[in-house]
Amino acid sequence: MAKVRGAVVVDKEGCKGCGLCVEACPQQVLGLHRDVNSRGYHYSYMAQPEACIGCSNCGMVCPDTCITIYRVKL
Amino acid sequence: MDIQDIIKPENLVYQKSKIQVDVISHYCPGCSHGVVHKLISEVIDELGIQEKTIGVSPVGCAVFAYNLIDIDWQEAAHGRAPALATGIARTNPDKVVFTYQGDGDLASIGAAEIVHACNRGENIVVIFINNAIYGMTGGQMAPTTLLGMVTSTTPYGRNVELNGYPLKITDLIAQLPGVSYCTRQSVHTAATVRKCKNAIRKAFKNVMDKKGTSFVEVTSTCNSGWKLSPVESNNWMVENMFREYPQGDLKDVDKLIQQ
Numbered sequence: 001m002a003k004v005r006g007a008v009v010v011d012k013e014g015c016k017g018c019g020l021c022v023e024a025c026p027q028q029v030l031g032l033h034r035d036v037n038s039r040g041y042h043y044s045y046m047a048q049p050e051a052c053i054g055c056s057n058c059g060m061v062c063p064d065t066c067i068t069i070y071r072v073k074l
Numbered sequence: 075m076d077i078q079d080i081i082k083p084e085n086l087v088y089q090k091s092k093i094q095v096d097v098i099s100h101y102c103p104g105c106s107h108g109v110v111h112k113l114i115s116e117v118i119d120e121l122g123i124q125e126k127t128i129g130v131s132p133v134g135c136a137v138f139a140y141n142l143i144d145i146d147w148q149e150a151a152h153g154r155a156p157a158l159a160t161g162i163a164r165t166n167p168d169k170v171v172f173t174y175q176g177d178g179d180l181a182s183i184g185a186a187e188i189v190h191a192c193n194r195g196e197n198i199v200v201i202f203i204n205n206a207i208y209g210m211t212g213g214q215m216a217p218t219t220l221l222g223m224v225t226s227t228t229p230y231g232r233n234v235e236l237n238g239y240p241l242k243i244t245d246l247i248a249q250l251p252g253v254s255y256c257t258r259q260s261v262h263t264a265a266t267v268r269k270c271k272n273a274i275r276k277a278f279k280n281v282m283d284k285k286g287t288s289f290v291e292v293t294s295t296c297n298s299g300w301k302l303s304p305v306e307s308n309n310w311m312v313e314n315m316f317r318e319y320p321q322g323d324l325k326d327v328d329k330l331i332q333q
Contacts, residue, residue, distance in 0.1 A: 023305050063103075063107070
């Protein structure tokens with residue numbers, strides 16, 4: 001049972017769908033959405049939100065700084 | 075617990091730095107430039123030097139860096155960023171001056187400028203983005219291109235007899251007495267991004283303490299130029315570039331004095 005829960009907010013329009021955050025996530029939380037944003041990129045989103053631990057790895061590797069991370073201790 | 079209960083200002087752990095301008099950058103998806111811009115912004119924010127930092131941008135993809143980081147910028151002619159930074163740093167000794175250069179800019183056309191600026195020990199930070207290619211102009215061979223690496227001007231791979239050896243300019247720079255800190259980092263995983271940020275912070279602190287030139291090479295990817303996906307190009311970099319460009323500190327004057 002996880003002692004911390006996290007949440008990731010991706011700026012949909014800022015995301016370029018490079019997939020580096022998906023690769024960096026240790027919990028396989030993130031995925032690329034099947035829809036596209038206004039510029040035609042498959043943006044990143046929380047595919048499994050309950051698994052997020054708020055480690056901020058995705059935010060660190062994001063080249064477009066479009067990820068904001070929240071974490072709460074349970 | 076609902077996601078909306080977690081997304082509250084008091085639970086915030088990571089967000090975009092205030093120094094970064096809230097625009098969508100012109101870089102390709104997955105470009106290492108974006109990560110390094112973010113790290114520079116965060117370091118400037120943490121050190122509280124936004125008002126007294128002057129950046130010198132190169133010719134290359136990072137030429138529009140002034141649109142992305144909210145500090146004072148000066149745009150240099152191709153390769154001449156260290157010469158321009160020398161002038162700025164000497165006439166404004168209270169400012170923190172840094173150059174941001176790619177490998178075509180720094181190691182090829184600007185090789186003379188960087189070697190002499192570092193040899194004089196000018197009080198500047200040099201951020202060197204090494205992606206082994208001329209990214210902006212379409213992926214031509216750069217001095218740092220690996221042997222056998224296919225680029226648009228070496229379609230059969232870089233050949234020693236025709237093109238010579240890859241130039242390890244950071245190793246040359248580390249030999250110069252004016253350089254106080256010389257390191258080679260990368261930004262392909264969260265751990266290396268954190269390490270790279272520490273290196274950039276140390277470089278800026280050295281310049282604030284007037285210790286001489288601080289040189290940070292960031293071994294980077296150019297997925298458009300390499301014709302790979304962002305994730306594949308990170309893997310390619312680890313497999314091939316790290317052999318030629320080993321990671322870690324090459325020189326640190328503080329540690330030399332301690333020994």
